[in-house]
Amino acid sequence: MSKKEQFIAAIQKSYHTDKPVIHLGSAILDGEIIGEARVNLPLRMMNRHGLVAGATGSGKTRTLQVFAEQLSAAGVPVFMSDIKGDLSGIAQPGKTNAALEERAQILGTVFEPRGFPVELYSLSGNKGAQMRATVLEFGPILLSKIFELNETQAGVLAILFKYADDKDLPMVDLNDLKKVLNYLSEGPGAAEIKADYGTISASTAGTILRKIVALEQQGVGSIFGERSFDIEDLINKVDGQGVISLLNVSDVQDRPALFSTFMLSLLAELYQKLPEAGDLDKPKLVFFLDEAHLLFKDAPKAFLEQIEQVVRLIRSKGVGIFFCTQMAQDVPVSVLGQLGNRVQHVLRAFTPQDAEGLKQTVKTYPKSDFYSIDQVLTTLGIGQALITVLNEKGIPTEVAATHLMPPASVMGPMVQADYDRHVQQSDVYAKYRDPIDPESAYEILTKRMEEQARKETEAKEAEVQAKVEAKKEKEQTSMISDALNSPLAKQIGREVVRGVFGMLFGKKTSTRSRKSGGGLFGF
Incomplete structure (x- = not known):
């Protein structure tokens, strides 16, 4: 059996399943794209989390778009951040061209343009439905x-x-x-x-x-308040397709810690509110955290511990998390060890630091009988990636350099008029438009x-009033005392006393005189 035949057999054995899958593309061997060597990721393994990494311009965003489209088509809701604001085109069917048709033909498929149900969100409220949290x-x-x-x-x-x-x-x-x-x-x-x-x-x-x-x-500051975002709005379907929720953060790119941390808060809330789900044939929701290195940059220990806990436990709730960044080393080892699915785009080795990062990345891949991993990682083209995932039994698959599927929707943003119309017509936008002030x-x-303050004022006023009353009473007592002790008051007092006693004595004298006089004259 030739090397090519051995390779095709190994890939088909490793990636084949009768269960629903995400079709990522076809494997490459010695520069040849082999259509029948299909590379798939079982839907039931999406809650084992994953990593999409690669240099700037290597096609990571379009890989995320392919993931989102196929998950939506399978009825799985998706949440992802739109860093540059260029993912909104997922809502509209793509336009076919010769290059896309050729790519699909090489992969053994047919390019069929289609759009997907999309909800647009924003932290500022300017680019979509306002996302808030208390x-x-x-x-x-x-x-x-x-x-x-x-x-x-x-x-x-x-x-x-x-x-x-x-x-x-x-x-x-x-x-x-x-x-x-x-x-x-x-x-x-x-x-x-x-x-x-x-x-x-x-x-x-x-x-x-x-x-x-x-x-x-x-x-x-408007992201803090009511109405607080209900995470149930992320788990919606339209006509059997999962809704793709896009958080447009293009207007807050200068606050990376803000939007990355906000997304982590949503994950924490999902973990707290969703019931245990066990092993499902497909996840309830898949979260894509783009620019993941911003989440971990200068993060304190308590913060990292919270991330690790959420990643470790949330898969039992039926939620998968995919981190998207440039280097695998951007993700802490404690988190990286829990990511079962790997999509690695091309890496550059222009500096000693890049070379060291390449060595570390190579060590994280299973040994391959068909590839020199370090060589492949530096020679991949745009829209190609080195992939290893978990098969339906949870076993890591063969490493496969893969020519990736093209997105079926528009690879870019909606025109502004369509974007604004899409936002205005959204029931979710109307739900969160007006803040509540409880x-x-x-x-x-x-x-x-x-x-x-009122009680203190009243107490001070009462104290002042008491002092005024006491002073007034003291003054009145003093005036009376002074009046009674004055020479005039004493003179008047003597006259009054003399007058009273004189009157009393006078009455007694008059009575005796009448009695005496009657006796003398015999009347």
Whole structure:
């Protein structure tokens, strides 16, 4: 048996299954694309997570598009970030041309243009339906990542959340967070938390406040609030096709920690709310995290631990996660070890650092009898990738240099008029368009502080009034005393006494005189 025949047999044995699959393309051997050597990824293995990596311009975005299209066609909803805003074309059928038809023919398929159901989302609300989450849903660990806080500052943020939880203070938006911070650092709450939580220094509080204000000034503070995004809206189907939810972050590219962390918060919420699903024939949802290196850059230990926990446990909820980045080394080893499916586009080795990264990447692949892995990784063309996935039994497949399937939809953004029309006609856009302002920590603490201020004012007024009354009474007592002790008052007093006693004595004398006089004259 020739080398080619051995190769075809090995690929077919490794990748063939009667179960539903994602058809990625056909394998390449010695520069030849072999149509019958089909490379497939079983749908039931999509919740074992994966990695799509490769240099800039190698075709990673189109690979993600192929994944999204085939998952949608199989009835699996997809969520993915649209970093450059050029994935919205998935909603529209692609246009055929000679190159696409030739590519499909080489792969043993037919190019059939089609569009897929798409929902467009935005963190700013300017590029699609507004995605929001409450401050409480984010939690202190994810917020610390967004604000780029150090360990001490992150600890203070944790105190704010603990206090709000203990005192039933809902923290919905950034105004709530600022109010709690002010209340506990400078307001009446500073003395209250001293014993149980410790004190918050003015410098630390000031730093956190500046981070909050900076986020607001960048116009993305609106992601915190109500109505909070319902993750059930990600698990929708239209006419049996899974809805592809695109988060357009082209207008917040300068805040990579923001959108990457927001997506992680959605994953955490999915893990918390979805029931256990066990092994499914196809996942409930597949998450694609583009520019994944931004998620892990300068991440604190607590943040990395949270990511690792979510990745490790969420597959039992029927959710798959694919990280998309340039180098496998961009993903921490603890996470990389849980990614069973690998799609590696071309790597460049222009610098010593690149060469070292190539060596490390080669070590992560199974040994191949048909390829020199390091050579293949540096010679792949655009739209080609080195692939190994888990077969339906969970066993890693043969490594296959693969000529990838072309997308069936438009490979680029919708024209602006179509984009705007698509957004305006969306029921999801209408659902999240108008923010809700419920009574939360800001209103509760404001009322509490106003009531305390009112009581303090009343107490001060009562104290002042008491002093006035006491002074008036003292003055009146003094005036009476002075009046009674004056010479005139004493003279009047003597005259009054003399007059009273004189009157009394006079009455008695008159009575005796009448009695006496009657006796003398015999009347």
